[in-house]
Structures are given as structure tokens and as C-alpha cells.
Amino acid sequence: MQTNLRGRDFIGDTDWTREEIETALDVAFDLKRMRALNLPHAYLRDKVLAMLFFFTSTRTRGSFEAGMAQLGGHAAFIESQTTQISHGDTAKEIGEIYGRYFDGIAIRQCDWNFGNKYLREVAAASRSPVLNMQCDVYHPFQILADLMTIMEKKGKDLRRKKIAVSWAYAASYVKPISVPQSLIIQMSRFGMDVVLAHPPEYKLMPHLLQEAQDNAKRYGGSFSITHDMDEAFTDADVVYPKSWGCLLTTEDGKQAAEIAKKYTNWITDDRRMALAKDDAIYMHCLPADRNIEVTDSVIDGPQSVVYDEAENRLHAQKAIMALTMS
Incomplete structure (x- = not known):
């Protein structure tokens, strides 16, 4: 201490x-x-x-x-x-x-x-x-609360627990990339197997990707990137899908909206949750675009911990x- x-x-x-x-x-x-x-x-x-x-x-x-x-x-x-x-x-x-x-x-x-x-x-x-x-x-405060929540649900030793940090479609506005970036950095420091999933246009800052990779080596976890949401969810202990902007691809709002429309199927629904482990938890920092980012049946379902997460x-x-x- x-x-x-x-x-x-x-x-x-x-x-x-x-x-x-x-x-x-x-x-x-x-x-x-x-x-x-x-x-x-x-x-x-x-x-x-x-x-x-x-x-x-x-x-x-x-x-x-x-x-x-x-x-x-x-x-x-x-x-x-x-x-x-x-x-x-x-x-x-x-x-x-x-x-x-x-x-x-x-x-x-x-x-x-x-x-x-x-x-x-x-x-x-x-x-x-x-x-x-x-x-x-x-x-950082959101991710500190997320760590706390995962430890409450999965135990304080998070080594080799798989977390899927995934992009999700949303139509409301171009959201910051800060949540997924903080997630991959902090979760990799605690030895988790971090899988980052996003369409090709929604990449994160290269130096932070490298930092997550370095953390995985140092703390005994892993870090990988996929462009397949289903792959990320498969056998995950924790799923954390949320929208973020394609800011490293374009800063033009109209162009960003057109890119996003190609990926409206990046939604968390019951089918995708079934790919994760039976006791997997669904997380979101809120607010979520309901029935666009995530279905009501998931965010209001038994695997959702979004209100415990918000309390933390x-x-x-x-x-x-x-x-x-x-």
C-alpha cells in the first residue's frame, strides 16, 4: 500500500x-x-x-x-x-x-x-x-470503477480473465475514444486477456496500443486486436461493447456518419452474449443507445452489471x- x-x-x-x-x-x-x-x-x-x-x-x-x-x-x-x-x-x-x-x-x-x-x-x-x-x-475514473466492479464479480485476481473491449454502433453523436483506450491500458496491467474489437476505421492511438501490449507481457496477460465482434465475445468473462468515434480516420462528422452506417450490425444482443461464458458480465459506462448499441434484453438482463458499475x-x-x- x-x-x-x-x-x-x-x-x-x-x-x-x-x-x-x-x-x-x-x-x-x-x-x-x-x-x-x-x-x-x-x-x-x-x-x-x-x-x-x-x-x-x-x-x-x-x-x-x-x-x-x-x-x-x-x-x-x-x-x-x-x-x-x-x-x-x-x-x-x-x-x-x-x-x-x-x-x-x-x-x-x-x-x-x-x-x-x-x-x-x-x-x-x-x-x-x-x-x-x-x-x-x-x-481513468470510469476504468477504476470498472476494475472495482470486475473484482466484485470475478475476484481480485484477474489474471487470464478474458475481457472483450468492443466497438458498437451508435447513431447519437461521435463519442470520445477515451473509454476503450483507458480500458486496454488498465486491464492489461492486471493480467487480463484483453481483446480489442473494432471495424478497421475505428482504431485507437498507436502508442496506447503498444502500451497495452507491453503491459500484457509484463503482467502475464495478453493483448490482441480483431475486426470480428463475435470472435472477441467468444468465451469472454467480461464484455464491454460501446461506441466511439473514428477520429483517427476522419474528423469530418458527415464522413464519420457514413462510415458508421456500414456497421449497424455491431450490436450486443442475446445471440452475441451466448458466445461469451455462461457467467460473463455485460458492462457499459452509460449512457447506451438502447436497441442500437445494445438490446434491452441484454442491458436489463441478468448478466448486466451497469448499475453496480455506475455506483462504483x-x-x-x-x-x-x-x-x-x-
Whole structure:
């Protein structure tokens, strides 16, 4: 267990070592037990978190606000379009000033080729820790909650458990690639057999693919890529299909929509779930495009753990806040 995490940023999945992630998970499980037993755990009394959103949110905002209140502190919701941030406040200015007002700065900025750079610029200027509520490259809190959920369902030793991280069709909007990227990086650090499935146009960042491959070698799992969704699902212990944009192929929205139309059959239905192990779990970070990405029978079915997964966002985020902001 690591005990030197005060003041640390949490921006990329590998900013923290595996041992440090295991510390965060230990704390998250403890905080979940405390909440279940209605035991007070105001470790951040009088602390204040700035929550800066450039991108809409349901679970992220709710879980951070509730988490700070349960830890005895306060979370301030700040929307970029209703502040001077939209009229010229720079990343350095936000870091310098909000780092003095607040005990932590949590940011969701998913703009392609900009979000992660913005977070790093704020962090470089801030005296308070910067926490990544999702950017264009990573979604570390979501994947920490996912790890927690898989451990609850499959045990804490995840070595050689197969997880299918698959693209799925969605018509709503071009979604960031941060969730699948964080998944392949973090799950490979825990020795899982990670299979990434996507149509050819929906590739992820090459350096992160290499990082997942290196993790697999180091931690005793495997990492492979397929363009066949059925192949990925076959004999999987965990399936995690969701939509993401073909941003490395094109940044043109109309062209992206035309590409997506070729793959409307990339949906998670009962037939595909039957390819996985009988006790496989279905995961999704939500919101899912129902009956487009996934059928109601799967997301509402007995193998779905999406609500436990969503709940664990609360506990995982509280753990990181307690460790970094105390």
C-alpha cells in the first residue's frame, strides 16, 4: 500500500503505478463498506473541489458532488460556457487561480486533440491536484470503477480473465475514444486477456496500443486486436461493447456518419452474449443507445452489471479524492 499520494494529479491511467491503483481500490472498497454501514467518513471536511465541465455529464457530476458531500466537503459545479473561461481565461490562469481557491480541480474536457493538453496545462500551473473527469485520451475514473466492479464479480485476481473491449454502433453523436483506450491500458496491467474489437476505421492511438501490449507481457496477460465482434465475445468473462468515434480516420462528422452506417450490425444482443461464458458480465459506462448499441434484453438482463458499475464511480472517485486532497 502506498501512503504518499497527497497532492498527486490523476490525469492518465498510468500516472499512478499499479501498486498505487491497488491502494486506491483498497480505499474504495473500505469507503463502500462505510457507506453501506452508514458510518461517517468526513475525511475532507472543509475541503472544496472545483468541477469544471466543458462536456455534458450525468453520472460524473452526480457522483463527484455526492462523493464530496459524503467526505465532508463541497463540490462547486462550474460550466465553461457560463464563465469567463469561454471568453479568454487560459489554462494557466485557471490553474494558478483555481489552484488557490480550491483544494482540487476536476475537469471534463473531451475536445479532440485538446482536452488532455488542457488538463496538463492546468496541472502545471496549479498548487492543488488536478483530476481527470474525462478527456479526449483517457477516462481513468470510469476504468477504476470498472476494475472495482470486475473484482466484485470475478475476484481480485484477474489474471487470464478474458475481457472483450468492443466497438458498437451508435447513431447519437461521435463519442470520445477515451473509454476503450483507458480500458486496454488498465486491464492489461492486471493480467487480463484483453481483446480489442473494432471495424478497421475505428482504431485507437498507436502508442496506447503498444502500451497495452507491453503491459500484457509484463503482467502475464495478453493483448490482441480483431475486426470480428463475435470472435472477441467468444468465451469472454467480461464484455464491454460501446461506441466511439473514428477520429483517427476522419474528423469530418458527415464522413464519420457514413462510415458508421456500414456497421449497424455491431450490436450486443442475446445471440452475441451466448458466445461469451455462461457467467460473463455485460458492462457499459452509460449512457447506451438502447436497441442500437445494445438490446434491452441484454442491458436489463441478468448478466448486466451497469448499475453496480455506475455506483462504483462514487466509491472509486471518493477514494482518489480522499487520498489526494486530504
